[in-house]
Amino acid sequence: MIYPITVYGDPVLRKLAVDVKHDFAGLYKLIGDMFETMYNAEGIGIAAPQIGLDIRIFVIDLCPLGEEEPSLKDFKKVFINPRILHKEGEQIMMEEGCLSLPGLREDVLRHDTIQIKYFDSDWQEHDQVFTGFAARVIQHEYDHLQGVMFVDYCSPLKKRLLKGKLSDITRGQVSTTYRTKTPKL
Numbered sequence: 001m002i003y004p005i006t007v008y009g010d011p012v013l014r015k016l017a018v019d020v021k022h023d024f025a026g027l028y029k030l031i032g033d034m035f036e037t038m039y040n041a042e043g044i045g046i047a048a049p050q051i052g053l054d055i056r057i058f059v060i061d062l063c064p065l066g067e068e069e070p071s072l073k074d075f076k077k078v079f080i081n082p083r084i085l086h087k088e089g090e091q092i093m094m095e096e097g098c099l100s101l102p103g104l105r106e107d108v109l110r111h112d113t114i115q116i117k118y119f120d121s122d123w124q125e126h127d128q129v130f131t132g133f134a135a136r137v138i139q140h141e142y143d144h145l146q147g148v149m150f151v152d153y154c155s156p157l158k159k160r161l162l163k164g165k166l167s168d169i170t171r172g173q174v175s176t177t178y179r180t181k182t183p184k185l
């Protein structure tokens, strides 16, 4: 099932998401739906708040980038109840986009290396280190569980310049190839 995607201005994107219980009913179905919703929108990652749920799950599929970056060719992962334990390494600036901020792309500074603890869809616990582009995407999706969006990192000047675009998104005045849920104002 393809969910409509929540956009900037929806309160669910500003909440601290809560841990998923181990007996959560319909976990596999939900994960399948998250991938389906993400592929339909041509995204590489999606977090539960982006489909309106304030729970700690995000999914990422970087396999299509495997031709350019062979280390990513099998990178299809589900992160449940993740905790970033540590960030390190150089801070790198790179342009990001987000399905909840249609039409916007801005430079974001992020650490190159992270250590993260999480459960996979079979409730196996992992404690792993990721670097480079994978670390960037994980940090972006993790932010969604913390109620953070990439525009929060923009300078005050940039934020002023983006104000009109952001209010257009919130009012549904933006065209997307996927269905969005316009926030109730």
Ligand code: NI
Pocket (backbone or CB within 6 Å): 097, 098, 099, 100, 140, 141, 144
């Ligand atoms: Ni995003």
